[in-house]
Amino acid sequence: MRTVIAVLTLLLASILVFAQNKPARSSYDAEAMAPPVKTYSPELMKTLGTLRDAALGDDYAYRQVAYLTDNIGPRPTGWSQTDAAVHYVAEQLRMLGLEVHLEEVHVPRWIRGAESAELVEYPGRAEGAVQRIVLTALGGNTPTPEGGITAPLVVVHNFDELKTLGRERVEGKIVLFDVPFDEKKAMAGFWGEAYGEAVDYRGRGAKEAAALGAIACLVRSVGGADHRLAHTGHNTPAGIPAGAVTGEDAALIARLAAQGKVRMHLVLQAHTQEDRVSFNVIGDLKGSEHPEQVVVVSGHLDSWDLGTGAIDDAAGVAVAMETAELVHRLGLHPRRTIRVIAWMDEENGGHGHDTYAKDYAAEFSNHVAAIESDLGSDHPLGFAVKAVPDALPWLAPAQEILRSFGANLIKPTEHSPGADISPLAGAGVPAFGVIEDGRTYFNYHHTAADTLDKVNPQSLRENAAAMAVMGYALADMEQVLPR
Amino acid sequence: MRTVIAVLTLLLASILVFAQNKPARSSYDAEAMAPPVKTYSPELMKTLGTLRDAALGDDYAYRQVAYLTDNIGPRPTGWSQTDAAVHYVAEQLRMLGLEVHLEEVHVPRWIRGAESAELVEYPGRAEGAVQRIVLTALGGNTPTPEGGITAPLVVVHNFDELKTLGRERVEGKIVLFDVPFDEKKAMAGFWGEAYGEAVDYRGRGAKEAAALGAIACLVRSVGGADHRLAHTGHNTPAGIPAGAVTGEDAALIARLAAQGKVRMHLVLQAHTQEDRVSFNVIGDLKGSEHPEQVVVVSGHLDSWDLGTGAIDDAAGVAVAMETAELVHRLGLHPRRTIRVIAWMDEENGGHGHDTYAKDYAAEFSNHVAAIESDLGSDHPLGFAVKAVPDALPWLAPAQEILRSFGANLIKPTEHSPGADISPLAGAGVPAFGVIEDGRTYFNYHHTAADTLDKVNPQSLRENAAAMAVMGYALADMEQVLPR
Numbered sequence: 001m002r003t004v005i006a007v008l009t010l011l012l013a014s015i016l017v018f019a020q021n022k023p024a025r026s027s028y029d030a031e032a033m034a035p036p037v038k039t040y041s042p043e044l045m046k047t048l049g050t051l052r053d054a055a056l057g058d059d060y061a062y063r064q065v066a067y068l069t070d071n072i073g074p075r076p077t078g079w080s081q082t083d084a085a086v087h088y089v090a091e092q093l094r095m096l097g098l099e100v101h102l103e104e105v106h107v108p109r110w111i112r113g114a115e116s117a118e119l120v121e122y123p124g125r126a127e128g129a130v131q132r133i134v135l136t137a138l139g140g141n142t143p144t145p146e147g148g149i150t151a152p153l154v155v156v157h158n159f160d161e162l163k164t165l166g167r168e169r170v171e172g173k174i175v176l177f178d179v180p181f182d183e184k185k186a187m188a189g190f191w192g193e194a195y196g197e198a199v200d201y202r203g204r205g206a207k208e209a210a211a212l213g214a215i216a217c218l219v220r221s222v223g224g225a226d227h228r229l230a231h232t233g234h235n236t237p238a239g240i241p242a243g244a245v246t247g248e249d250a251a252l253i254a255r256l257a258a259q260g261k262v263r264m265h266l267v268l269q270a271h272t273q274e275d276r277v278s279f280n281v282i283g284d285l286k287g288s289e290h291p292e293q294v295v296v297v298s299g300h301l302d303s304w305d306l307g308t309g310a311i312d313d314a315a316g317v318a319v320a321m322e323t324a325e326l327v328h329r330l331g332l333h334p335r336r337t338i339r340v341i342a343w344m345d346e347e348n349g350g351h352g353h354d355t356y357a358k359d360y361a362a363e364f365s366n367h368v369a370a371i372e373s374d375l376g377s378d379h380p381l382g383f384a385v386k387a388v389p390d391a392l393p394w395l396a397p398a399q400e401i402l403r404s405f406g407a408n409l410i411k412p413t414e415h416s417p418g419a420d421i422s423p424l425a426g427a428g429v430p431a432f433g434v435i436e437d438g439r440t441y442f443n444y445h446h447t448a449a450d451t452l453d454k455v456n457p458q459s460l461r462e463n464a465a466a467m468a469v470m471g472y473a474l475a476d477m478e479q480v481l482p483r
Numbered sequence: 484m485r486t487v488i489a490v491l492t493l494l495l496a497s498i499l500v501f502a503q504n505k506p507a508r509s510s511y512d513a514e515a516m517a518p519p520v521k522t523y524s525p526e527l528m529k530t531l532g533t534l535r536d537a538a539l540g541d542d543y544a545y546r547q548v549a550y551l552t553d554n555i556g557p558r559p560t561g562w563s564q565t566d567a568a569v570h571y572v573a574e575q576l577r578m579l580g581l582e583v584h585l586e587e588v589h590v591p592r593w594i595r596g597a598e599s600a601e602l603v604e605y606p607g608r609a610e611g612a613v614q615r616i617v618l619t620a621l622g623g624n625t626p627t628p629e630g631g632i633t634a635p636l637v638v639v640h641n642f643d644e645l646k647t648l649g650r651e652r653v654e655g656k657i658v659l660f661d662v663p664f665d666e667k668k669a670m671a672g673f674w675g676e677a678y679g680e681a682v683d684y685r686g687r688g689a690k691e692a693a694a695l696g697a698i699a700c701l702v703r704s705v706g707g708a709d710h711r712l713a714h715t716g717h718n719t720p721a722g723i724p725a726g727a728v729t730g731e732d733a734a735l736i737a738r739l740a741a742q743g744k745v746r747m748h749l750v751l752q753a754h755t756q757e758d759r760v761s762f763n764v765i766g767d768l769k770g771s772e773h774p775e776q777v778v779v780v781s782g783h784l785d786s787w788d789l790g791t792g793a794i795d796d797a798a799g800v801a802v803a804m805e806t807a808e809l810v811h812r813l814g815l816h817p818r819r820t821i822r823v824i825a826w827m828d829e830e831n832g833g834h835g836h837d838t839y840a841k842d843y844a845a846e847f848s849n850h851v852a853a854i855e856s857d858l859g860s861d862h863p864l865g866f867a868v869k870a871v872p873d874a875l876p877w878l879a880p881a882q883e884i885l886r887s888f889g890a891n892l893i894k895p896t897e898h899s900p901g902a903d904i905s906p907l908a909g910a911g912v913p914a915f916g917v918i919e920d921g922r923t924y925f926n927y928h929h930t931a932a933d934t935l936d937k938v939n940p941q942s943l944r945e946n947a948a949a950m951a952v953m954g955y956a957l958a959d960m961e962q963v964l965p966r
Contacts (some may be wrong), residue, residue: 070738071607073614084609124554126567131556131791134931227710228790228932248934255553255935307711308614448617449711451731452738 078109865892
């Protein structure tokens with residue numbers, strides 16, 4: 001999950017407050033709002049219950065996450081193991097009887113290279129002393145020269161402060177944006193706001209700093225936890241090296257800079273090599289009545305390289321795969337086509353969904369809905385939905401099925417509730433994003449600690465159930481959602 | 484805090500259970516046990532109250548921790564900034580009017596060097612794939628050859644399993660002891676047991692593995708937290724490289740090894756250079772009546788290099804310094820000498836206290852008590868005390884003073900309650916270890932995340948108050964503790 005959806009997560013933040021106030025009810029109040037709740041056929045309701053119960057008792061998704069993270073590993077765009085992941089997912093979907101198409105996507109090949117930083121001048125520094133700074137390069141940036149750079153640091157806490165300093169005090173320096181991720185806000189349910197406030201600096205910090213002549217830009221890691229963990233991510237290319245220091249290191253630098261002059265030696269060799277060919281994995285489980293009508297269930301297959309991308313977003317891909325696995329195993333034949341998509345390059349430019357938008361533009365009118373899961377794998381609360389108001393009553397029966405495990409929240413949103421489905425959402429396709437409990441998501445997001453053990457098997461089963469029930473309902477309900 | 488006190492922390496674990504059952508009472512039940520509680524003079528009681536209140540309202544110790552960690556930084560034995568720390572503490576103590584002596588200690592100079600690991604063969608590995616393993620070298624070990632080693636991994640879960648495998652299946656391999664630190668146990672108050680169970684493998688794992696022909700030894704990091712954080716520490720030299728992988732990496736390797744063959748490329752260049760001269764910093768605030776009688780208040784000045792040694796153990800040194808600062812600032816003149824000691828090399832061989840034991844052996848009979856703080860800086864619950872039963876009634880009045888902020892626990896122990904004061908404890912000197920709330924201590928202990936922000940200023944004030952009250956009481960009570 002990258003910068004693009006910061007705005008969305010901001011929006012999602014309000015959901016939990018609502019959920020906490022009315023835990024036992026859907027956010028769509030059928031009594032207060034017209035039109036009235038729609039119903040599904042008894043057969044469909046029964047099938048949805050069967051799908052839910054099968055998902056809650058199955059570990060197919062977990063096994064997929066385990067293989068993608070343990071046996072394949074990190075999956076940055078353009079890496080060989082990312083290719084391996086593409087072919088693995090394609091093969092798994094073929095085994096479920098899906099028609100699989102590898103859609104060619106040209107992606108940047110990002111190479112991390114050497115990265116290190118140390119303070120070489122600061123108040124009180126002893127001869128020969130080392131204050132090592134823990135950091136990570138950000139995607140999209142420019143490498144330092146081979147031996148690194150050494151320059152004074154200037155610490156700011158927001159864009160206004162940077163502008164007030166002006167070119168005179170920024171030029172030739174390394175700028176640090178010391179903007180903390182607000183863990184208390186996140187833990188209180190406002191994780192989207194916490195993320196949104198801080199990620200803006202990761203996104204355009206380098207650009208703003210470069211505009212005033214800075215020779216490198218560092219941001220405080222966008223994420224919680226207090227374990228000296230650096231959080232990577234994409235940032236807007238600005239022609240200067242850019243990285244993220246840990247919260248501890250940002251605070252250290254800020255304290256020392258408040259005492260006197262601080263200079264840093266900085267090595268960030270990360271760079272982008274020329275584009276490679278990769279793929280969106282697209283698997284169709286053809287509809288029995290309207291094969292041309294498509295419901296997308298999806299997650300993104302690429303990840304950052306520090307961890308193994310378990311919660312971001314092998315989990316999303318795996319629950320989408322499980323929707324197909326359950327339909328296959330239970331011998332179901334929905335009216336419409338269920339299309340599993342494992343998106344490529346959500347993290348480093350969004351080339352996967354951009355390519356899909358071009359290749360499939362003519363078929364968007366037949367895309368009846370699109371679902372993405374890209375907020376981890378903790379307990380699902382329901383869905384953020386971008387759709388016309390008239391569409392919502394058609395979701396109520398599915399909400400009833402999801403209520404038993406607390407995934408019945410429907411939160412209307414004005415923005416796409418997922419980065420990869422944003423072209424579809426923009427074209428008016430009803431778009432669904434699973435809302436997971438995101439309180440601790442940003443403690444691990446884009447770090448070395450995004451590993452299999454962060455996936456709770458029971459919560460993952462719930463996510464698989466939510467995706468399968470909603471995906472199947474949309475594919476088999478009598479009429480398509482109004483749009 | 485290192486291996487030596489694993490046994491002690493095991494013992495300390497039971498304290499919290501006691502504390503939780505009887506939060507409002509001292510563990511010394513004066514009514515049930517003879518002899519009866521002793522009393523101090525009204526003047527001494529008043530002074531102790533004044534010391535406590537002054538400590539609870541002061542940030543001297545915090546400023547010391549900040550300087551030692553931010554401005555000086557990591558303090559491994561034999562490093563230049565460790566020398567800077569020695570001279571800084573000496574100068575601070577001189578400014579308080581103490582007679583300062585730098586006691587020469589020969590210490591190993593430990594150099595971390597390059598360290599990295601990756602799995603080069605494992606089930607499902609894609610051509611060119613990387614599974615990077617996050618690890619740290621352990622102190623006391625032998626470096627790998629410059630280019631590292633590549634060998635099969637064998638995973639065991641205890642020493643018995645290793646022995647069952649035998650030389651045939653261990654020789655030429657890298658052994659991983661996958662023994663988790665039990666976080667639930669730690670959070671329930673049994674942190675000492677959790678630590679003790681796991682640290683045994685860090686201590687003698689390499690030796691046991693080498694005995695069966697292993698060419699390197701890895702242990703699972705001894706500590707909690709789930710943030711892919713490697714925990715370093717000392718281990719018994721065994722002539723083979725030794726390191727600690729993170730909990731996540733140990734689990735990954737174990738899962739892959741259960742599926743098939745796993746081989747690792749391992750670089751651990753850490754090595755020990757020839758001894759350098761360093762120092763215990765010893766500062767005497769001379770007693771007004773019995774200057775020859777000494778009460779030691781202490782912490783250890785050296786640290787590991789990954790973090791900046793804030794909780795292990797700049798905090799201990801700082802609260803000992805604050806005892807002197809308070810006595811100086813309040814113009815107090817205790818009967819006996821209060822000796823502040825900032826011990827050198829607690830972490831990497833214990834040469835500081837060994838040297839002290841030699842240099843001061845003749846004066847041990849005049850050491851009336853010794854206190855050390857080396858379990859972090861969270862809320863102090865009281866003291867672990869190694870002393871004869873008759874000594875305990877003399878502590879009751881001090882406990883009364885400490886009761887207001889919950890540091891009134893006295894827990895008799897058979898072992899030295901601190902590594903650096905163990906020679907004194909062994910010689911019969913009443914020995915006191917501050918018992919801090921250690922539930923999260925081992926999440927940060929010996930990691931890169933042991934930094935200033937982990938020190939809660941209010942808890943540190945409480946630690947300073949506990950050390951000052953107990954230290955002053957022992958130095959000014961009418962008679963010395965029986966021994």
